Every structure is written in C-alpha cells, then in structure tokens.
Amino acid sequence: MEQPEGELRYEALVESGELDDEELMDQLGRDVARNYLNPSELALVFDDLGTPEVADYLRANKFPADIKVRHGDFGEIVTAGLYRRVRRWCVPILKLRYKQTPNQAVQGTDVLAFRFRQTPPVIAVPEVKTRATRKRALGTEAHDSLEKVLGRLDESLHFALVRCAERDHQFLVRHLAALLRRPEERVVERHMVFVHEALVWKDDVVALLADVVTQRTELTVVKISGLQEFVARVYRAAETGAGPRRTEINEDTSA
Template identity: 80%
Template sequence: MFDKWLENQPVQQPEGDLHYEALVRSDRFDDKELMAQLGHDVARNYLNPDELAFVFDDLGAPEVAAYLRTNKFPADIKVRHGDFGEIVTAGLYRRVRRWCVPILKLRYKQTPNQAVQGTDVLAFRFRLTPPVIAVPEVKTRAYRDRRMSKEAYDSLEKVLVRLDESLHFAMVRCSERGHQFLVRHLARLLRNPGDRAVERHMVFVHDDDTWKDDIVTILAGLVTQPTELTVVKINGLKDFVARVYQAAETSAAPRRTETGEDTAA
C-alpha cells in the first residue's frame, strides 16, 4: 500500500552530510480506498492479535469503535499526529524499503495520550556484515515550524546514546511473541556493540501546504555525520489524520501477512 500511496518528488540535494528525499501522494489510490488501507494499518499498529481475540470477540462495530476511542487512540491532537508519523515511518521502512521492523511500538502504550519512551522506530538489516540498525527520528507537523530541524537533531542524538535500551525493549517484546530468530539477532547486537553499523535517519511528516525547503537547509547545517532525511508531504495533514483515525475505528482487525499471521511484536 505504501509504495502505491507515495511517490518520489524531485528535490535539490543540500551540501554536506545530509541526503534528502521527498515523498508525495501518487494518483494510484482513490481517496476512499486510501482511507480504508491506512485505517487498517493504524488499527494494526495499536492492537495485537491477542487483544483482538480477548476483547473484541463479543463486540459489535459501535462497541469496537468506542473501545478504540477510549482505550487505544489518543484524543490529544499533538500525540495523535506524532503516533501517525511513527506509523507512516514504520510502514515506509518495512514495506517500501524492505527493512526488518520487528516491533510496533504503539502497542505498548500505557495510556493513549502518552508516548512510549525510546527510539521512535527501529529498523534492521540483520544479514549484512556488520548488521545495520537504522534509527529514524520522526517529527510530524501540520504547521510550519523552523525549530523542527533542531528538535529532530537533538532528539536523535539523545536516543542514539541510549540505543541499547531500545534494543533490549525490542528483544523482550520479540521474546514474548516467541520470535526466537529475532531474539537471537537482537541479543547479538547487544552483546557486541562494536560489531554493528548504526545509521542516522530522520522522517518529517509534514503538511504539504506549509512545507518549505529551508527546513532542510537548517538541518544540513546541523548534521556532522551522514544522515538520511525523508519528508512525507500530505495536503491538509490535520484533516487527513482525523479521517484516517475515523477509518481505523471501523477496522477492528489488523492487516495480516499472506500466511494469516501478524508477525510484528
């Protein structure tokens, strides 16, 4: 779905260590189909299969929607936008760029309007030598904010210092789901921190109407190591996110893999 929803927009590369990619909506999905697809993906990011089985079996559609609004989906607009940015980022890295994204962090929210601590998204290429970890810092804005570049830079530096905590969190979650293949790989990365390559990534999900490339110029002046920046531009972002979450309320069952299993922890 993500590779059909988004397509590359030509950009001018900044000088220095920053590589910039911009993604905009393609015309391969009509609006109704896009909302349905994104609604499924939002629901899947908040709900694991066990929760579906235990909570939703005896509920009708209105009760499911009410449960999601009360217990899972954030009412705070800022938090909801942040969650949506993480969902888009995880989908982009898993389904388009073909990284391994082993956990869906939003499933582990304690309360809907609070963020889960740690790295926004962790993505891996375990089969490379050395294994590669992408650490995307995600920022979502429905309005123009020149401070975003500095905030993203500072946040990424902080999570990189505490990367082992996020790796441990991912390992435990995978162990709980019985994903021993992933547990072994993550444990190896924790035991041998010198035998891994860490890449700096940033993803900005931004309202297309208010975006200006001076944000890229500011960020390029801050980074001192190779950094990948992806900007996902969405027209009318605030209304777009609201409609996606409305679609998610009617999508109690997450999207499944071809084998019928939800393989993310």
C-alpha cells in the same frame, strides 16, 4: 530541491494518487489499527462486539484524543510502514501496541529498523516529527532529539528483544542479543522522517538542518495536504474498520 552540501541526504515523498480516496482511507485505517492492537487482544476483547462497540473501545482505550500525540503516533505508523513495506527493512515490533496510556507517547526510539543479514548488521534509527504547522527550526530540533535517542540506543534494543522473546520469535531474539553483546560489530545509521503539511512546507528546513549535521544522515519528508483533517479521517476509518476486519490485523513476523 538539489541535495544539500555536506552529510545530509534528502528525499521528499508526496501522495501518489494511485489509490482512490476510499481505498486509501481503508488501507491506512487498517494499518493504524494493527499498530495499536495485537491478535490476542482482539480475541479477548472484540469477539462479542459489533462495529460501534469496537469503535467506542478504541476511542476510550487505544487511540489518543490529544491531537499532538495522535499526530506523533501517526508519523511513527507512516515511518514504520515506509521502512517495512517500501524500503524492505526488518521492523520487528510495532511500538504503539505497548502504550499504557493513550495520550502519552511510548518512551524510546520512535522506530527501529534492521538489516540483520548484512555483515556487519545495520540498524536504522529514524527520528520522526509530524507537523501540521510550519516551524523553521524543525530540523535542528530533530537533530537534537536523535542525538539523545542514539545515546540510549541499547535501552530500545533491549525493549525490542524482550517483546520479541514474548512472541517467541527466536530468530529476532538471537540477532538482537548479538547486537547488544557486541556493539562494536554493528552499524548504526542516522535517519529522520518528517511527516508534514504540504501547503506550508519550505525547503529552508533542510538547509538549516544541513548546517548542523556532521555525520551521514538520511532525511525523508512525507508531504500530505490537509494533514490534520487527513489524520482525523484515517483514525475514523480505523475505528469503523477494526471490528469487521479484525481477522486481517495480524502479527508482523516478517517485518
């Protein structure tokens, strides 16, 4: 699809095929686990447990059973990884670690990403939507959600600041505090990420969204074939891989 006219910028991503299926599931499973678990929890809970017991714990206490919530969480995990590893933004917190109830979403901005060293510093605010079925109005719904999130951005920045202070990441605390104190000295970028079933995706979603966007907005669509089963397999890989690989699930200090 050509770029739409107006303020919307569109990029589509598809599976690269660079990893074989087993490697892909292993990598994504570990990434899912590290988004829900922090090192202190691993040390306190998992030290005396084998793989089956770890899997039971994750199913009961961490991973959502509700398919809609699980898909939403997966979309946020994919988005955080995309901005941190591929686009090289700073993503200072993994929000899913702060879930209190597995089948409820964490309130606030889906993902926050920063370029602190730019002048003025830049904040990317991606609104994430994950869909296994087609909905033509997906883009306009995301647009409305993003508007609400941007109206309460300082709440999400404060949440991130407190979480970084708890981890004693003073560099991040200083920069986040400056963004809160001087909102006029920051640039806020509007982003959307749709993680979507590839077989039912149609570009008319982009065209409809382009009609309502009035400010520069970056849209990324991640297309995955068989999305529902793909997500289920990734979570099964996370359940079985978290126990023996727990030393690999480290705090994200560079993101």
